Amino acid sequence: MVSAHNVPHWPSRRRTQRVGRTATATTTKGLPDPGHGSKAAVAAGISAVEERTDALDEANSIAANGPVVFYRLRGEPTLPLLEISHDITQFGHDRDALMASPAGLPVLVDPRDWPRVETAMARVLDKRVTQACVEFRLRTGDGNCRWVENRFTAVRDADGRLIEVEGIILDLTAMRAAEEKIARLTGTDALTGLANASAFTHRVRHAFAAAERGALPFAVLHLGLDHFGSVNDTLGQPLGDRLLQEVAKRLRVCVGERDLVARLSGDEFAVLQTEAAEALDAGMLAQRIGTALAAPWCIGGNEVRMTTSIGVCPGVRGSGSAQELLRQVDLALQRARRGGGNRYCFPSGRLDQAVRETTRLAQDLCGATDRGELELQYQPEVELSSGNIIGMEALVRWHHPTRGLLGPDAFMQLAEHTGNMAALGHWVLDEACRQMRAWRDEGIAPLMIAVNLSWCELLNGEVLVRDVAGTLAKWRLAPSDLEFDVTEATLTRLAWARNDVLRALRKLGVKIAIDGFGSEFATYDYARTWQVNHLKVARSVTQRLTGDAPGAATIRGIVDVAREAGIGVIAQGVETEQQRLLLAGTNRATRAQGFHFSRPVGAAEAGRLLREGRIAGSPGR
Numbered sequence: 320m321v322s323a324h325n326v327p328h329w330p331s332r333r334r335t336q337r338v339g340r341t342a343t344a345t346t347t348k349g350l351p352d353p354g355h356g357s358k359a360a361v362a363a364g365i366s367a368v369e370e371r372t373d374a375l376d377e378a379n380s381i382a383a384n385g386p387v388v389f390y391r392l393r394g395e396p397t398l399p400l401l402e403i404s405h406d407i408t409q410f411g412h413d414r415d416a417l418m419a420s421p422a423g424l425p426v427l428v429d430p431r432d433w434p435r436v437e438t439a440m441a442r443v444l445d446k447r448v449t450q451a452c453v454e455f456r457l458r459t460g461d462g463n464c465r466w467v468e469n470r471f472t473a474v475r476d477a478d479g480r481l482i483e484v485e486g487i488i489l490d491l492t493a494m495r496a497a498e499e500k501i502a503r504l505t506g507t508d509a510l511t512g513l514a515n516a517s518a519f520t521h522r523v524r525h526a527f528a529a530a531e532r533g534a535l536p537f538a539v540l541h542l543g544l545d546h547f548g549s550v551n552d553t554l555g556q557p558l559g560d561r562l563l564q565e566v567a568k569r570l571r572v573c574v575g576e577r578d579l580v581a582r583l584s585g586d587e588f589a590v591l592q593t594e595a596a597e598a599l600d601a602g603m604l605a606q607r608i609g610t611a612l613a614a615p616w617c618i619g620g621n622e623v624r625m626t627t628s629i630g631v632c633p634g635v636r637g638s639g640s641a642q643e644l645l646r647q648v649d650l651a652l653q654r655a656r657r658g659g660g661n662r663y664c665f666p667s668g669r670l671d672q673a674v675r676e677t678t679r680l681a682q683d684l685c686g687a688t689d690r691g692e693l694e695l696q697y698q699p700e701v702e703l704s705s706g707n708i709i710g711m712e713a714l715v716r717w718h719h720p721t722r723g724l725l726g727p728d729a730f731m732q733l734a735e736h737t738g739n740m741a742a743l744g745h746w747v748l749d750e751a752c753r754q755m756r757a758w759r760d761e762g763i764a765p766l767m768i769a770v771n772l773s774w775c776e777l778l779n780g781e782v783l784v785r786d787v788a789g790t791l792a793k794w795r796l797a798p799s800d801l802e803f804d805v806t807e808a809t810l811t812r813l814a815w816a817r818n819d820v821l822r823a824l825r826k827l828g829v830k831i832a833i834d835g836f837g838s839e840f841a842t843y844d845y846a847r848t849w850q851v852n853h854l855k856v857a858r859s860v861t862q863r864l865t866g867d868a869p870g871a872a873t874i875r876g877i878v879d880v881a882r883e884a885g886i887g888v889i890a891q892g893v894e895t896e897q898q899r900l901l902l903a904g905t906n907r908a909t910r911a912q913g914f915h916f917s918r919p920v921g922a923a924e925a926g927r928l929l930r931e932g933r934i935a936g937s938p939g940r
């Protein structure tokens with residue numbers, strides 16, 4: 320067996336660069352200098368570079384003078400089209416027909432690119448983000464597609480609630496043609512068929528410019544095969560070349576469809592991860608690659624084992640320049656090598672630690688349900704007039720073995736991000752129904768139990784509906800015993816994606832509530848058109864009850880809309896007696912929830928509250 324671990328010598332740059340039949344232009348540090356390139360590259364490719372620059376200039380000017388479509392969407396869950404400029408006719412669409420269509424803007428998006436457009440819109444709904452940019456194929460009136468860049472800008476009021484989304488669509492057809500031309504000119508690595516250093520640099524620049532315009536952050540990974548030079552010396556160059564080809568194959572399998580893998584020089588590779596919303600995404604990819612390349616290789620009858628050092632650098636808005644990014648990722652690779660290889664490093668130790676901790680938490684979360692570390696706490700929903708407990712909301716907690724009790728804010732997003740949400744959601748549903756059955760058997764059950772549903776759980780509607788029906792049957796509960804809470808942001812994503820899972824759930828007979836109502840949109844008229852059972856008024860809205868006159872008017876307005884539409888109202892986040900009195904004084908808000916009545920409590924304490932039937936802070940106590 321040939322093992323890189325048995326070889327004490329560090330391969331020199333000189334040695335690794337002669338590996339492989341094709342010499343690739345690199346700086347002395349490995350990655351190509353995006354500003355200048357090595358002398359060899361410049362000498363060999365001077366005419367290609369000139370031609371490339373011409374092609375880009377030409378494409379830029381065509382894009383700048385091409386059709387630009389402006390539009391506005393109203394800030395409410397269905398995001399209806401308020402206005403679209405006449406330039407849309409240049410894409411073969413009739414403006415008036417488009418305005419009249421209930422399908423709205425999504426009808427323009429090629430289904431292949433829908434997930435990315437949906438992700439960009441989800442970012443716009445995030446109050447911390449004002450702009451998002453995404454490239455997609457726009458369906459033209461004649462049934463063809465044209466590549467466009469779409470920029471969303473969120474227009475918000477002083478409280479951060481969405482008023483409108485403004486959008487611009489730019490035709491990228493010429494730009495794409497120029498890119499293809501550039502790819503042809505810059506070429507590929509002859510040994511592996513991967514992109515070469517020059518093509519990689521070009522794509523990094525492009526990704527950097529897109530991120531500056533608001534596209535999803537990306538990441539660059541720079542890989543060095545540990546001790547490859549010695550393996551190459553032992554196997555001989557032809558087998559060394561075979562190994563490099565196999566490395567290329569494994570790398571292709573590790574990355575996403577839109578990511579780019581390149582071979583930069585002898586034993587150095589790079590990956591452009593085009594969508595890396597968090598540094599964690601890049602860390603997870605680095606881990607996947609490290610594991611994939613560490614598995615044994617069979618090259619010419621020899622078993623070879625090899626490890627990889629990886630430098631990782633996230634490319635986010637405002638992070639300098641593409642050139643700086645490539646310098647940083649090279650430094651990160653040097654850190655990984657200095658640390659003994661067989662690892663990935665970010666440019667800073669602090670980021671390394673943060674990503675490793677999050678990765679560990681994600682791994683811990685995977686087995687948390689099986690190890691019995693999750694718990695549901697319950698918070699009562701009370702009737703304002705009587706103080707009777709009407710419902711219980713189930714809220715998940717994690718008893719982490721070393722970090723202690725964690726609230727959902729510490730791990731829910733992580734669960735969504737790492738694909739653990741479906742399992743976690745299933746556990747929550749099952750446990751909440753089991754508890755409801757236990758309360759029913761004891762004769763103390765509330766009218767309903769509320770369970771939160773996140774976007775990830777709703778995404779696969781059919782599976783969810785089947786799971787809900789099966790779980791209700793398992794615990795012998797009626798569908799009306801269960802209410803699902805869905806936030807306004809989730810509602811918007813469902814409406815925008817024309818996902819009708821809520822309708823299917825309602826058909827099943829379960830109740831639906833809009834959670835945090837009044838926090839996302841500046842209008843609440845939209846509630847009239849949504850067939851939900853309850854509006855759970857956001858804590859931020861309830862808190863303004865005692866703050867100012869407009870705050871009190873807001874809640875009265877919400878209650879009026881709800882009453883007209885036959886929807887119940889539950890005011891969330893009631894913390895004081897004054898708030899309770901003001902709510903009761905509206906004579907319209909009927910139910911409430913909040914620390915004034917009870918904090919979320921464990922199942923035993925919730926059982927005690929249910930046995931009493933009413934709780935402190937309610938009238939008559």
Ligand code: C2E
Binds near residue numbers: 834893913
């Ligand atoms: P939510 O559904 O709006 O739940 C109410 C949150 O507000 C709870 O926080 C609760 O402890 C807190 N709260 C209730 N009354 C008051 C009050 O008077 N004052 C203050 N300051 N806070 C109050 P928690 O348990 O940390 O949950 C946060 C969010 O996490 C929930 O917001 C919900 O969106 C999500 N979540 C919790 N459990 C689950 C779950 O099992 N599944 C899903 N998908 N999401 C969950």
